[in-house]
Amino acid sequence: MTSKAKAYIDQLTGRGSIAFTIGQMQDDLGITNKAARRMLERLLCNKEVATPAKGYYLILTPEFRELGCLPPNYFIDDLMSHWHKTYYVGLLSAAMFHGAAHQQPQNVQVMLPATRPDIICGKVAIQFIQNVSCHKTPVESLKTPTGALLVSTAEATAMDLVRFMRQSAGINRVATVIHELGEKLDKQKLLELTTLFKESAWVQRLGYLLAILGHEETAQLLLAHLKKTKSRMIPLVPYLGIDNAKKCKKWRIYINANIESDLDDTE
16 A cells, blocks of 8 residues: 555656645545545655645645655645735745845745734744735735746835734834835835825835835825825834824824844934
């Protein structure tokens, strides 16, 4: 039975497949669910497959057996297709793809329209973050060794970093990444985001950070937009209090945190 299982995954690999489901295995081999599970137990024991999700198996070629999984960019798109989920790689992980991650994030951050438990597969960790606006967030398709991966655009990444500040490791990490992203932001695409996401809070926070980090021209673009909309005073860090916080009337921001970018002294 072991040789039959090995022959099966070798056949799939030969066809360019990186993954399969238990149902697919049963159909392809004409075996029962119980027989398929016995085969999979042996393959798992030999580290020839890994299972990041129930009923979904990754084929591990020798170079990835120590990792205990395929690299996330190899299979995220395929897994999302299997789940029929809208998704994109976002926040610090997206920043890394745009060359703006000062430190490599520990988890790969994937945005989904609904909550879902995180994945730990071998040494690979995938963090799922709910974003109900997932379907309208601008993304770009990046080539990977096994296909493609949807990643938020540089502009959408900057927006998401201030919208999901806690999940982005806090204000200082966000400031560092936005400092690096600043030169990569397309002003027209940034303006288009303000029509897709009409709430002013992200414009206020992102504009303020861009301004103090030296990206004044891009900040002025957002400020001009902000002057045409209704906005209220909001905290820079949404989950911290505003007691004794200084006010920035220009951006209508309570400065309720000291900002220390890892790249520059912004105080």
